[in-house]
Each structure stands twice: as structure tokens, then as C-alpha cells.
Amino acid sequence: MAKRSMSLLGQWSSRVFSIDLDKRGALLNFALTEKPQQAPEKFRNIQERCYSVLVCGDDRIQSARFYFGLEDLLRNELPAECELLPVSSYLPHVKDSLIRGYFLKDASECPSLTRRVLGALGLSEQVQVCSYLRGPDGGRWSQQLWSGSENQNMDVSKTCYVVPSEEANYHPSVLNMENSDVFYCRAEACKVLQESCDIIPESRAVLELVGKTDASRHSPDFPVVVIEGLDATGKTTMTESLREALGARLLRSPPQCLSPWRAVFDREPPLIRRAFYALGNYITAEQMGKEASQAPVIVDRYWHSTASYAIATAVSGPVSSLPPEGSPLYRWPPDLLQPSLVVLLTLDPQERKRRLEARGQGQTDEEQELDHNLLFRLRVEEAYRRVRGPACVVVDAGPSADKVLQQVLLLIKEHCRL
Numbered sequence: 001m002a003k004r005s006m007s008l009l010g011q012w013s014s015r016v017f018s019i020d021l022d023k024r025g026a027l028l029n030f031a032l033t034e035k036p037q038q039a040p041e042k043f044r045n046i047q048e049r050c051y052s053v054l055v056c057g058d059d060r061i062q063s064a065r066f067y068f069g070l071e072d073l074l075r076n077e078l079p080a081e082c083e084l085l086p087v088s089s090y091l092p093h094v095k096d097s098l099i100r101g102y103f104l105k106d107a108s109e110c111p112s113l114t115r116r117v118l119g120a121l122g123l124s125e126q127v128q129v130c131s132y133l134r135g136p137d138g139g140r141w142s143q144q145l146w147s148g149s150e151n152q153n154m155d156v157s158k159t160c161y162v163v164p165s166e167e168a169n170y171h172p173s174v175l176n177m178e179n180s181d182v183f184y185c186r187a188e189a190c191k192v193l194q195e196s197c198d199i200i201p202e203s204r205a206v207l208e209l210v211g212k213t214d215a216s217r218h219s220p221d222f223p224v225v226v227i228e229g230l231d232a233t234g235k236t237t238m239t240e241s242l243r244e245a246l247g248a249r250l251l252r253s254p255p256q257c258l259s260p261w262r263a264v265f266d267r268e269p270p271l272i273r274r275a276f277y278a279l280g281n282y283i284t285a286e287q288m289g290k291e292a293s294q295a296p297v298i299v300d301r302y303w304h305s306t307a308s309y310a311i312a313t314a315v316s317g318p319v320s321s322l323p324p325e326g327s328p329l330y331r332w333p334p335d336l337l338q339p340s341l342v343v344l345l346t347l348d349p350q351e352r353k354r355r356l357e358a359r360g361q362g363q364t365d366e367e368q369e370l371d372h373n374l375l376f377r378l379r380v381e382e383a384y385r386r387v388r389g390p391a392c393v394v395v396d397a398g399p400s401a402d403k404v405l406q407q408v409l410l411l412i413k414e415h416c417r418l
């Protein structure tokens, strides 16, 4: 079978390549042209031999898993002097056109080892390898696409020149977010798990728990109040107190019944992991519908968490790299039950860290990332504030637990019929 990536060749020169130079949002964008031209300014400082490895297979589950493991694979196989930078290639404004991979700067003494590793990788149907050559004047760079032939040498099939491209006004990941990071209907999330069944047998068990009825239009008799926030902002404390104060039922998303499989899906790439959490919301929604016919319901995390963590993880850099406020990516899935009120607990980063340390519990990988990466934490919180349908009401969780509880009870009185 011909490589799918080869069919991209016709569009190769329309593509923008965006190299993520650091996690702080510095992107190096370039395009390709057939006429020799000067490379972007930032390219001219590069002294190393350069390559790109893009993952562009037909099977989205296999490609997502392959890309997820690619960084480790490259780090294990390549000389230590190879610097790896995430790279995306996309057609501007074209939804779902993004393909991802790594840009390699090789400063090692052994170029043949790097080429051997990349040559072997290039044989895979889901990988496209290119090398970049600096012209003698230093200002020009050419890109050579490696053919997928079994010849592991650089079998150059097309040469293009690296030229500056216009800066995009959003992060390229935004193009592929819908149905890859965020799922706006149960059927789309189910599809991902159905496609995963052969390689992740636990997907079947999850799918069996997901109902088929659409409870979204059913308006519960009692209020449903969701408590959201980053780790250690006081969600557990608040939800327990509200349960007591209101005689409410307490639910969480993902629901208890998914606990046996959560760790399995946490080890999967975003496509599969986010589909799992999306389905967790639908299972919790069914429980909400039942419980709220008898008593008020309090929910620990729900759709705001699923959408916000997914969107904030898919992009890098500052809050400005998020999809803009009002983007349809912040919409509520029409088939997912809407709560009566969503409260977002926020906390000063120092106080949150103090509470985390006082609690002395292990953190999830993602929460460790929050600690290390202030930008990520800011992105998650800003995404929370942008999600609509209903929008969250922000409450400062800094004061004493009792004071915060009184404030939330007041909000419930204002927003809900009790």
C-alpha cells in the first residue's frame, strides 16, 4: 500500500510547519517552496543536521499510539546529542489537517547512526521522514522528503526550500481538537473506544456501561450542582459539606463504576484518554437524571473538567494560545444533561501548593505537570472560565472551609429552586 503521507505531497508546499521551540509558546513556522529562497531568520542560527519525523498513518488509533510512544522511542535509539522538538504540519484554516511529529537537531559525531534509525522508522507506513540541508551560504535551507522505499539511504524524491510563513493567530492543535481532544456527542466518543477494542480490551467494558438514552432534555426535579477546580482547591471538602447541608446525593465524574479502568486509559494518548473521560460524563449524567428526581445532586467534576484539561493540554504556551473566547470548542455537548449550576473553586497558587503538601498524597502525572508548569495551570483555569452552557460561577476558595461553604450555599439559593 502506498504511504498516505505520499498523497500529501501534492499539498506539501501549501503546508505550514510549526516547530515548538519550548513550552512557553515560541513557535518557529516555515513553509516550503520549489524556488531557492532565504530561510526564516531563526533557521539561520541552526548549525546542526536537521530532520523531521511526521506521523501520518490512516488508522487514527494506531497513529495516536505511535505518536504517543515516539518521543521515548527516539530518545532511546538516537544519540544523546539529538535535540527533539515537537513539530506540527497543517494546512492553514483546514480542519483536521494537522499531522504531528518531531523535529530533530543532531549535534552528534555519528550522523550515520541517526540516519540509520530514521531510515528504519521511515519504512513504517505511518511515518514520513525529511532531512533539512543548510546551503553553502547558510541562508538557504532545503527540505528533502525521504521515499518510503526499502533503501535506508536518503533516497531523495523531492526537494523544496524552507521559507518563512505567516504566523498563525492560534495554536495549530486547535485545527484538530474536535473529535480528537474534545468530543461533543456520545456517539463520537463511543466510536473511538469501538475502534480501540482490539488493542485495548477494557474499551468493551466501558462501552457496555454507557447507556443509549438521551437524558439531555429531561429537566430534573431537584437542582444539580457541579463543583469544579484544579487539584486541591477543595472540591472534596465542598461536595461532602454540601451533601450534608442539603441532604443531597453525591456523584462524581468519572463515576465509581469506571474506577477499575481509569489507570488503563490514563496511560493512553489523548484521543483515547479523552474519549474515556467524555463517556464518564454520560454515565454520570444518567445517574444524575435518576438521583435528581428524589433529592438535590452534588457532582465532583463534570464536563467543564473534561473540556478544559483536554483543550489546555493540546496547546502549549500562554493563555493566548487557547482557542479564543467564544470559540465553538467551548460549547456544551447538546446530548449531555446540563446542571443547574457549576461552581469553579479557584485558589492562589501558593495556597494550593501548601494544601497539596499538607495533604501529603501522591499526585497524578497531570497534576505534577500543573505544579511544574504554571502556564498549563493558567490555561486550564482560563479554559474553565470560557466553557459555556452553563458557564461556571467563580468562587475564591482561599477563605476558611466554612466561609467558602456559606458562599456556595448562597449561590445555590440564588440560582436553583430548592
Ligand SMILES: Nc1ncnc2c1ncn2[C@@H]1O[C@H](COP(=O)(O)OP(=O)(O)OP(=O)(O)O)[C@@H](O)[C@H]1O
Pocket: 229, 230, 231, 232, 233, 234, 235, 236, 237, 238, 355, 356, 358, 359, 397, 398, 399, 400, 401, 402, 404
Ligand atoms: N477552605 C479551606 N481552607 C483550608 N484548607 C482547606 C479548605 N478546603 C479544603 N482544604 C484542605 O485542602 C486539602 C485539599 O482539599 P480537597 O481534598 O477537598 O481538594 P480537592 O479539590 O478535592 O482535591 P483533588 O481534586 O485532588 O481530590 C485538604 O487537605 C483539605 O482538608
Ligand SMILES: Nc1ccn([C@H]2C[C@H](O)[C@@H](COP(=O)(O)O)O2)c(=O)n1
Pocket: 231, 253, 254, 277, 280, 281, 301, 302, 303, 305, 306, 307, 309, 310, 364, 366, 367
Ligand atoms: N470529568 C472529568 C474528570 C477528570 N478528568 C481528568 C482531568 C485531569 O486529567 C484528571 C483530574 O482528575 P482528578 O485527579 O482530580 O481525579 O482527570 C476529566 O477529563 N474529566
